[in-house]
Amino acid sequence: MSATRVFVARLAGCAVFDPAGDRVGKVRDVLVVYRNADAPRVVGLIVEIPGKRRVFVSIGRVTSVSAGQVITTGLINVRRFEQRGGEVRVIAEMLGRRVLFADRSGEAIVEDVAIGEDASGDWQVTQLFVRRPRTGASPFAKGATAFVTWNEVRESAAVGEAQSAEQLIATYSEMKPADLANTLLDLPEERRHEVAEELSDDRLADVLEEMPESDQVEIIGRLDDDRAADVLDQMQPDDAADLIAQLPEARGEHLLELMEPEEADDVRMLLSYGPDTAGGLMTTEPIxxxxxxxxxxxxxxxxxxxxxxxxxxxxxxxxxxxxxxxxxxxxxxxxxxxxxxxxxxxxxxxxxxxxxxxxxxxxxxxxxxxxxxxxxxxxxxxxxxxxxxxxxxxxxxxxYLLPDDWRSHTDDDHHGKRAAARSQLKTGSIPVQSIQNGRRSARGTRNEN
Missing domain, CATH: 3.10.580.10 (CBS-domain)
Structure with a gap:
């Protein structure tokens, strides 16, 4: 390894390359397992490869972490990542957690986690970057920060309890909407809604536009009506119309009444057209x-x-x-x-x-x-x-052409569908059916090969 200490928040989004210099994906998270009194051991990286598939890359397959990039041996198992019992995602589940100082001097929030390689070649959590609660009344005041080892703190909640939504948002602040949408969909349901509540209206609108309609409906359904209307105001009119069309009629009409009149008029116009017509597919905001x-x-x-x-x-x-x-x-x-x-x-x-x-x-x-x-x-x-x-x-x-769940499919999954779509595009026959993607459960020990 070319680096002895790496901060996990800085790894998010870093490119992953094989030994020949070809890009194979980008880092989405670091996977650790807890041990009794020792610091958590790093087992690998969660990497997003083309097709938005999340895969597991054993830390043993990582040969270098430097200058914002990760080099691997090139031997990557492309089976979809499934989190198993005892495994913890650092960014999604550790950052933002509350910890108590072992010397009883108070509590703090974990803002970053450093991982490093020991003399035996194993990687583990080496330090936590934490911030104490602010002491002043000013909203701009910030608490003192410190670097601590794992043994100097203990978690104030059980493993798996929701982390601070604000911290998660800060970690993903530079992500593109499509990438953030995929990340949110990987979170547990309650965590997903906590993060959605903390996102700004325009940011949440951008993210919703990149999600399957069923997930859009789930998230918008958990927002109060005033907030939901504000988010719909920020969405592209055609995307807002598609979303409202999936809601119960009474709530959809109520949200339209709460929206800005000009935005609501655009959405109502789009809803008046058939979904498979130019009127139903268009956006009303060209130059x-x-x-x-x-x-x-x-x-x-x-x-x-x-x-x-x-x-x-x-x-x-x-x-x-x-x-x-x-x-x-x-x-x-x-x-x-x-x-x-x-x-x-x-x-x-x-x-x-x-x-x-x-x-x-x-x-x-x-x-x-x-x-x-x-x-x-x-x-x-x-x-x-x-x-x-x-x-x-x-x-x-x-x-419109792609299946409803196209965002969760890989390139291989869509290879045949794209060919069929090209053929149907030429003939005018457009596929509208939804293809269900089943989940398989992972059992046994993680295969690192």
Whole structure:
């Protein structure tokens, strides 16, 4: 090993490479087992490999931990990780736990855990980075911190008791929404809801958009109505509509009444269309400009940080008003085309004359064929009066084409399904059935080979 002490919170998200330098995944957690009076022993890493599959990598297969990366022998068992009795995930279950000082000087919260290799080559917990409770009344005051050994503290609760949700959120603060969604789904149900309660409205909205609908419904169902409405306000209208459609009708209508009127109107409009039509799949928040807007103005709108990449690939040009449903739709101007013209060029002169919009009742199959045939990432949607009401983006179509539980499947699981989807996309037959993914229980000792 090239490192003698590593802090676990800094390992989260680190790339894992094989000896040839090829990336095989990224670290999600460290797995330890408790021993009587001795510090917990590290048994391995939980690594996410392509396909969002979590696998176990024995610590004996790790040859180097340095400069934010982990090097392994390359021999990784790709069977899905299943936590077993006696095993504890450091990030998910230890960080944020309360501990009592052995000298009876008080308690503290575990903010990080250091693991290290001893003389015999075994890895174990070497130190805890802890913070005492704050002493001042100011909300900005922080308690004193300290490095302690395992023997200098004892846990104030039984193993497995929920850790601080705030600490878990801080640990995962830099995660992308899709990665955080997967991490939350790995947590016990009660812990998941504790973390959801602590997340900000916009962060929780981003995370919910990356979850299967059944899990969205479960989490939103545990929030009080005012909080749930605030989170729905932050979601993309099409995602919010899909979620509300899964709720009991009475609660869905109540949440719509609590939402901001403009957001609720967009969601109600989307709910009025069939789920397998362009109207049901579209988002109502494309970039909309007038024909007199310049290339510079269009590029400035695309640069907005919160804008989804698919929506930033083109701007829609319409007559006033410029909120859906707009005035008459004139056309789209693609991002790459704008780059070829000077900043003062009017967007009305750069319209893509070959792209025809679809109507709200166009089928998902028709929209998918247009996106595939013309290599597009979005297609405009108009009503019977040729007013722009939204755009269907490539991610909307992919969410529709893939099975309901696609987020929990691996690349191998989907290899055949993708081939079938391509065939069905060409013929216009779209798969809508849900494929259930069963769980198997793990028994016996962990196989490190």
């Amino acid at each position: 909309i400009v007038s024909a007199d807007a310049t290339v510079a103005e269009g590029l400035a709108l695309i640069r907005r940080h919160e804008l989804a990449p698919a929506l930033g690939a083109a701007v829609c040009v319409t007559l006033p008003p410029y909120e859906p449903p707009t005035g008459r739709f004139l056309g789209m101007v693609h991002f790459q085309r704008m780059l070829r013209y000077p900043p003062h060029e009017r967007l009305g002169t750069l319209l893509d004359q070959g792209l025809e919009p679809v109507t709200t009742d166009a089928s998902a199959a028709e929209v998918s064929r247009i996106l595939a045939s013309y290599n597009l990432v979005s297609v405009p949607v108009v009503d019977d009066n040729h007013r722009l009401v939204g755009v269907v983006t490539i991610d909307d179509i992919l969410d």
